[in-house]
Amino acid sequence: MFKKALPFLLVSSLFFGFFSPATSMAEEDYEIPTYYETNKLLTEAALAKNIPPEIAKTLAYQESGWNQFKDGQPYVAPDGGIGIMQVTNDDRFDENLLKTDIKYNINAGLQKLDEKFRGVDGKLPTLNNNDRDILESWYFAILAYNGRVEENSPLKLTTDGSRNAEAYQEKFFKLMNDSFYIGMDIHPIPFDFKPEDFEYSGEPDHLLIFKKDHYEIPEHLLHKTEHKFTQNDILLSADSANFREAPTSLSKSLKDLPSGEREAVRVLDTSFVYDQSNKYGLADDKMRFRQYVWYKVEMQDGRTAYTASSDLTHLGKRLYGKTRYDTAVSISQEGWKDGADAVVLAYGGDFPDALAGTPLAYQLDAPMLLTGVSSLPDSTKAEIKRLTPKAAYILGGTGAISKNVETELKQLGITEINRLGGKTRFETANEIAMHMPNKGDKAVLAYGRNFPDALAIAPYAAKNGYPILLTETNTIPAETANILNDFSQTLVAGGYGVISDNAIANLNTVRFRGADRFGTNADIVRKLDMGSEQAFVATGYNFADALTGAVLAAKKNSHLLLTPPTVIKDPIKTTILEKNYDHFQFLGGKSVVGVENELGKMIKEIDYEK
Template sequence: MKLAKKMTAILLTSAIFIPFHSEAKASSCEVDSQNLIEINKLLTDKAKEFSIPPEVVKAIALRENDTWDQSKVSDDDGDGHPDGIGLMQVTDTGTGGVHFDKDKLKNDVCYNVEAGLTILEDKWRNSPIPVVNHSERNVIENWYFAIMAYNGIVPSNSPIDKSGNINDDAYQNVVYDYIDKYSFLSDYPLKRLAFKVGDFSYDPNDGQSFRFIKKEFTEGRKLTRSSLNFNEENIATTVDSVNFYIDSQGINKAGTLSKNTLVDVLDEKHNTQEKGFTSDRHWVRYNVKVLDGSNRVGYVASSYLQPVTSRISGNTRYDTAVEISKEGWFEGAETVVIAVGDNFPDALAGTTIAQSYNAPILLTESKKLNNKTKNEVKRLKAKHAIILGGASAVSAEVEKTLENLGLDTQRLSGSDRYRTAIDVAKHLSQKQTSNKAILATGANFPDSLAIAPYAAENGIPIFLSNQDKDSIDSETLKLLNQKEEVLIVGDKGVVSEKIVNSIRTKTTRIGGKDRYDTAKKIIEQLDLGQHDAYVATGLNFADALTGASLAGKRQSPILFSKEKELPSSMNQLIRNRKFSNLTILGGVDVVGTDNALANAANTAW
């Protein structure tokens, strides 16, 4: 990349979290650097590999190199040393302790693109930039400051000037303009973050000085997800009226789809219009089935689509937990939380502890750690493992396997599920304190997991009551009475009035006629979620447990569905709360209500 002049040196001081891809892998890529369609595919494929929206990567490439010319070498200051090499205009100085081979940057377009994305990934992870909207990677607006850092954290890239006027010439603003114009055809523009003069501090006469005063930006409006990352798990909606074609090249028009038409994406293939292709043709066409009752099949431009439903799943509950971990912790995690995958009691209180460590929850069989979970622990580069439950739940053999992987282990457990919840709460109190507590039944999982994202986000411990004995443990009661308020989850049939009356501090009950209605009331009464929600089966605990850690991280609620039927309470909730983007957890064999979910969410568009 061509760095802005006088870039502050702090950008290159942190070691990048993942190493640059091997030379063998980079040089094995067979791409004709003179063929723009092949370059377009290369940029898309590498963006997906790095989990970066392809729209961002293509726009940066265009900003750096307006003809996508791999042979381009820039020497803007005439000092004889390149300021930018190849497609991504990278220099051999590297980033985060990773140095690049100058000859490969010039001669190998695949190596050049990987180098550019390694730099961008380093800026996302390690630059001293603000966080945007919990840093979900597939949301394009969240990349604003990483794009700035790719060019340089310098006054010329300040989002606004000293008077508060938008700096249209800032590198990241130009890149965003390109995304609007060439990926979305300006029909669905990106949301611009609201900046104030006090958000930044810099001396216009000193290019070395630029500081972020505000460390986090939260945008309440509906943001833009990549429309170049669709696969066969997605249902999308049209954000405006759009031409519908029989063929992928856009020659034979079969009509027009009106705004807010749902389409089922049939595969992830990018169909590029080859005739007259140029470096600013960033959108593609997807093969879709129209969900208006006609079941027409054809092609629609990506620039007019936004996802309504997507899915995170694996072949088993253990695999789904791994996929959730990859989605939420792509950059890695120092700590993992380990729970047994075939029973819920010891894991019910675990979401809050996972959030306190910014850790995913992974599932294990009682007697052994399966290979996929083991490989995910390695990918995360985890150093610590918190095990939920005693050796009868998660065996000493599993603990030993984790230790052999180089992890320190800590077990949170008690003589039963109620005591385990107490041990988790006591451990949590050493890291953070809350003046609230949550009490739910220990006899079943839905109520605890429905409120788990809220508990995780706010650091609130979850305690369990014994429905059979119509009582709570004396130690649980003692800890509850130390709080200012206890949220009782579930109606009187699951947490009795006798139990509630034994609590001396303030209590607030949130309960419904069934698990689905209780989940609805939790979200309504606590005012949870804005635009996004996760959906898990209400009939089994595993996906909701591991998904709750991701939902808490992204400040989104968990909804429950039956296998083939969306409960009316959930349907009504989605429509009333205007949830427009739903992520389904688990396979179609556990949640097969995609169409019903999409129809409910589409009303928010």
């Protein structure tokens, strides 16, 4: 049965006593939870049901003004809606508990909302991949929570097809933007609605009928929940944000950014904390909009501070460890959370044998981990135990990775060990290529005496099944030349100084080049599309982090960007703006890839209308 929405002004007035309950439990007075307690209850219940807390808290506010009780009695609206979530007309729930138990009422309301989202009582239109963490994904579930009726049509019931600002879900997102999450710019929702998307049943039910079942919206226009940031996430502050000593705006300010300035910060703790303004003597009636949470972060100057979730935008994540071996483990844990059937092992002290390994690792869905010559580092061992792989692929001969490592792998329970190595780096690359389960019609040719060009093109090569083969500057080794004859085209990574025209004269080639390694990287990224709005960032002066991260980049359909430690080179900067990248995975610690603040400042320069 359709439950009519309360107008926004009336909902807000619940705080000030303009309504009295339609019914009451009469004899017993119930303790009214504080706004702090209600915020906590709504947040934790929403997270338990995998619903964005922003959605749950705004819904509860629009329904009841966060009132489970009124004047000590259960709040029951004139239309029969009960309590904070205004649950009504559902025999599955105990009416007495709906009236007297706020936790029960919240869970009942969120259960109903979740069922709407999942289409339990009728399929609703979906958005993109229907990511539950995206706030806009809940648009139609919010509509259905109030009722699939004509007055909740996203468009006015006229031929002009203008937006219906009075629809329940439209007022919901306006409330979220204007009152709860000021500055999110979440309203109006950027759905491309057309009159033909909807039909109306008319008398007697006045039902809304969906004729279109899916909408696609560019990712950069969407908003993700701000309650799921995790340790080592890189977040971009709001313009002129304040950083506080404690999780409340009433505490001492440690830094106030000037107008027009934003700062990239790193999340330090694994979870958020609730606003503590109540501990600073703030009256409860002034707490009702302080339902955001706070994160402990590391600022650019190295100091720690607290900042409100409503001031933060997700920029990316830093994957790093104390050593290159630990960083490889961090990358593995990010990309292979549930384990892997295989691992690829490369020598952590030098790059030659591993340059060609990314396409193989990608096809095996295997993380690339680093090892020493004669033994596995402790962190690598621990990660292999976590992954529980059945097979391992060792890149390189016994001179690079000894047989003792094979013994250690067997002790870790790996039953299948494959060593892919030749007398030279060129032979090793060929051997790796021959073991790729699936090969495309093209191959990549890169200079074998340095790493940047091969790693810059590695994610694209891996994604497309193109083996990476190595060459000298003026001569392609004979064994490599023979393999290249099997491919219709060769993608040459690097300029004339690293691979001469004479060397590739007999091949059908496409060359990617720039004035230096960063220019070549930029040329590769600009011309070879991966389809993602995020990129991986690694130092261009060492191979290890880019090597192990390239496999994860391929898995995420992302390019790899190389950079000096503290500044982004102009070709890469131009490419970021052209490709509209707005999320980044930072491979390695701040000392080797500390450009997050510069990237954050660039985000606002991106023109999404190009």
